[in-house]
Amino acid sequence: MSPTPMSPNPPSLTRRAMLAGALGAAAAAALPAAAARAGATRTIPATGAAIPAVGLGTWITFNVGADPVLRDRCTAVMAAFFEAGGGMIDSSPMYGSSQPVLGHGLERLGHPESLFSAEKVWTSSPGDGPAQIERSRRHWGVPRLDLVQVHNLVAWEGHLKTLRHMKEAGEIRHLGITTSHGRRHDALERIMRTEPVDFVQLTYNILDREAEDRLLPLARDRGLAVIVNRPFRQKALIRQFRGRPLPDWAAELGARSWAQFMLKFILSHPAVTVAIPATTRVEHLRENKAAALGPLPDAAARRRMAAWARDV
Amino acid sequence: MSEWWSYRPGDFLLFAPRTYWRLFELENAASWPLPLLALALGAGLLVLLRRPRRWSGRVVALALALAWAWVGWRFVGERYAAINWAAVYAAPLFYIQALLLAWFGAVRDGLNLSIPPRGSVRLGLALYAYALILHPLTALAAGRPLAGAEIAGIAPDPTAIATLGVLVMLPGGGVAGAVAGGVAGPLLAIPLAWCLMSGATLATMGAWQAWIPLAAAAVALAAWLRETFRPRSARAHPDA
Numbered sequence: 001m002s003p004t005p006m007s008p009n010p011p012s013l014t015r016r017a018m019l020a021g022a023l024g025a026a027a028a029a030a031l032p033a034a035a036a037r038a039g040a041t042r043t044i045p046a047t048g049a050a051i052p053a054v055g056l057g058t059w060i061t062f063n064v065g066a067d068p069v070l071r072d073r074c075t076a077v078m079a080a081f082f083e084a085g086g087g088m089i090d091s092s093p094m095y096g097s098s099q100p101v102l103g104h105g106l107e108r109l110g111h112p113e114s115l116f117s118a119e120k121v122w123t124s125s126p127g128d129g130p131a132q133i134e135r136s137r138r139h140w141g142v143p144r145l146d147l148v149q150v151h152n153l154v155a156w157e158g159h160l161k162t163l164r165h166m167k168e169a170g171e172i173r174h175l176g177i178t179t180s181h182g183r184r185h186d187a188l189e190r191i192m193r194t195e196p197v198d199f200v201q202l203t204y205n206i207l208d209r210e211a212e213d214r215l216l217p218l219a220r221d222r223g224l225a226v227i228v229n230r231p232f233r234q235k236a237l238i239r240q241f242r243g244r245p246l247p248d249w250a251a252e253l254g255a256r257s258w259a260q261f262m263l264k265f266i267l268s269h270p271a272v273t274v275a276i277p278a279t280t281r282v283e284h285l286r287e288n289k290a291a292a293l294g295p296l297p298d299a300a301a302r303r304r305m306a307a308w309a310r311d312v
Numbered sequence: 313m314s315e316w317w318s319y320r321p322g323d324f325l326l327f328a329p330r331t332y333w334r335l336f337e338l339e340n341a342a343s344w345p346l347p348l349l350a351l352a353l354g355a356g357l358l359v360l361l362r363r364p365r366r367w368s369g370r371v372v373a374l375a376l377a378l379a380w381a382w383v384g385w386r387f388v389g390e391r392y393a394a395i396n397w398a399a400v401y402a403a404p405l406f407y408i409q410a411l412l413l414a415w416f417g418a419v420r421d422g423l424n425l426s427i428p429p430r431g432s433v434r435l436g437l438a439l440y441a442y443a444l445i446l447h448p449l450t451a452l453a454a455g456r457p458l459a460g461a462e463i464a465g466i467a468p469d470p471t472a473i474a475t476l477g478v479l480v481m482l483p484g485g486g487v488a489g490a491v492a493g494g495v496a497g498p499l500l501a502i503p504l505a506w507c508l509m510s511g512a513t514l515a516t517m518g519a520w521q522a523w524i525p526l527a528a529a530a531v532a533l534a535a536w537l538r539e540t541f542r543p544r545s546a547r548a549h550p551d552a
Contacts, residue, residue, distance in 0.1 A: 060325070060326060060327060060328055061328065063326050063327045063328075063331065063395050064327075064331050064334075064395065065331065065335070065391065065394035065395045066338075066391075066394060067331065067334050067335075067338060069334070070330075070331060070334065094326075094397075095326065096326045096327060096394070096395045096396060096397060097394050097395055181323070280328070
């Protein structure tokens, strides 16, 4: 979430506005969905800031180069994302043209305030880190990045030092570290135990659950926000489950699709802060966002879901 | 890169198939009417390959050199590199190939095409004709518009396959050419390498077209090895 400067001339509170606000509040209180929306946001332990639980990944999906048609589709996905509450969009210098495509979309959409910009630094030379981060920020067109993570632990010692200095100087809001595909969990655990990071990003989904053993409990203990990547194993799980009916009891959880079933499983882990599914389709984006609304499974339901997914 | 053994080719694919195939549509539109000109020029070269004149080698080499330079700059270095940063490192290979063709083929007159028809000539012509005529139609076969056709001289795969076709036609695997040690050998390396890289990329994308550059590379390599290691007495003399 980019900082919003206070307006020097706040709008006057008219009677009409008060009435509209009161009616709106009353209506929201009456709607069960409004109560469920509380589960749609999480708190970042380091700062106490609230953030929507379903973010947006850009790996592959936003790497469309200068293609005007595909750029428009990405912008449409982003528009739907912000309509549904916005939150974290995650990218990396490694993702080809994803950063300029993101910047293009943000510009078209007028830089929505609900954006939480999550970037990465990805270079084997820590000395090149600051310049790369600055290039990334320019691509996004934001005054400062909300989060910069060390991508896949590449040269992490040097980069973390840089990121700490940048955070202290107010140039970034949070710092973190990432891994994916279940790789280098031992190194990640050591960093989580010894380094002052705000976020940790890792792979966790209904079939890849290694993180449950040590990393997710450790993140809770240490007060680290957790970003979950590859929630669908890059569509492989969707393809695997496609054509098979959801179990009858999925309706009790409010899951209307396999994507929602899998996202609800991830979001129901108490250590998880944000999941970042990627998509190129507006309807899938809305479906993903809706997964955070409504009930989330309890421990017993989670065991049932995992067993069901294993059998499928 | 730690735990490198746990990486699969798919982990390095940065773009969606749809994005990749759209590149050809965009490039054809951006360079129009050059694709038509490239097809016409390619057809002219095919005539020269079938009925070579004394100067055919120089003309073919120069045309191929221009094609490699253009494709390296426009498609690989600009359009493809926008979605695949590894292409930045592939573009110089296209420039090197252009220089090799210009030097060995045009300056040194190393592409001696004045040879009697035989197996490798027919094979080379078939590869070249495929790249020129049939390869663009794979877009239709894949359910994509003809506007996204891959055209020799505009797109890298048909350019590489056409070049392999020309090199396969050289007598004695190029050993009997004007350059000591043969021309085809050094000129084959980059087109073969590109075909392998492209085939691997397409296979990772799950595209059935992957077999095309791989098969072209295998055929060209087998033909070149056969020519190169045939007994010298059995080789067709270029002046025969």
